[in-house]
Amino acid sequence: MKLVAVSAGLSTPSSTRLLADRLTDTVRDELADQGHKADVDVIELRALAVAIANNLVTGFPPPQLAAAIEAVTSADGLVTVTPVFSASYSGLFKSFFDLIDPGALTGKTVLIGATGGTPRHSLVLEHALRPLFTYLRTVVLPTGVYAASEDWGSGSDAHTEGLPARIRRAGREMASILVARATDPLPEDDLALSKKKLSDLRFD
Template identity: 80%
Template sequence: MKLVAVSAGLSVPSSTRLLADRLTDAVRDDLADRGHTVEVDVIELRALAVAVANNLVTGFPPPQLATVIESVTGADGLVAVTPVFTASYSGLFKSFFDLIDPEALTGKPVLIAATGGTARHSLVLEHALRPLFTYLRAVVVPTAVYAASEDWGSGGDAYTQGLPARIRRAGGELATLLAARAADPGPEDDITSFEKQLSDLRVD
């Protein structure tokens, strides 16, 4: 089973990369508890910025970028994490996914996440990232994870789960979808409807 994380962080070190690592660890740990082994590949878009720009202009990806695109489209599941710029995903993040064939992510389980300086930008997950991957026909897990600067090290309160709990919950949801895909039921099997699967993932 292969899990790919795409991180669009620009700084070094990057909180976006840190969040991507925490999320992939949560997915891997959950799947390990279910008896599955997972190969994780984290892609840093920062190192591919020039190649992405050249591809947009020429229409042809250089070999390194072509390999990365193949890794993303060939993965069993995807974790996509972007920093927030001007109340939306970064230009580098959007430019990269503009290079993905619109049909290539159809049915692929995706966990979306974002980082920012303030919690005021958390709705970027619902008004920008989720519509993007819905357009690409991916299966986006119910829980999206936003990490503001103040969230790191926070345990939450009586009304809001802390960042570690949200990471575990989202990772568990993606792990559930990946484990279901790994089972690969035949057409004669009794397959639960997608809506029922998602409702089972939700926590009351």
């Protein structure tokens, strides 16, 4: 299986990349426990920022950006993590996905994640990230993972799950869906037809 993580962290190192790594490692471990091997590719949008801006203006992606887009559209599963700016995903994160054809991700399994300085931004998963990937017709996992600064190194209590527990739960969900699709895949003709039907839908 091919697993691609998209990290929109701006610093090096960044908590966004750290969360992306933790999530992909967990999915890979869960898949291994079920007898499946996953190849992981991490795309750092920070390194593609200039190329993304140029593509938005010219309409043509340079080779490195084209390769990143191809990796995302051909992946079996996506792990997407963005830092929070002004209570939403970063502009870099959104700009990258603006470059991908809306139908290219149809039916793809997506795990959403975000990082921020305060727990107040945790709803970004539901009011920004989930609608974005629903619009792109992906299958967004029930569990999204938000990590505030204080979550790193914290454990759970009687009322809330700690960050490691949320990461494990999301990883199990993604691995279960990927394994189910691998063992009982939709025939190519049916998949193509499903994509066509979805692309023909209008939401007026």
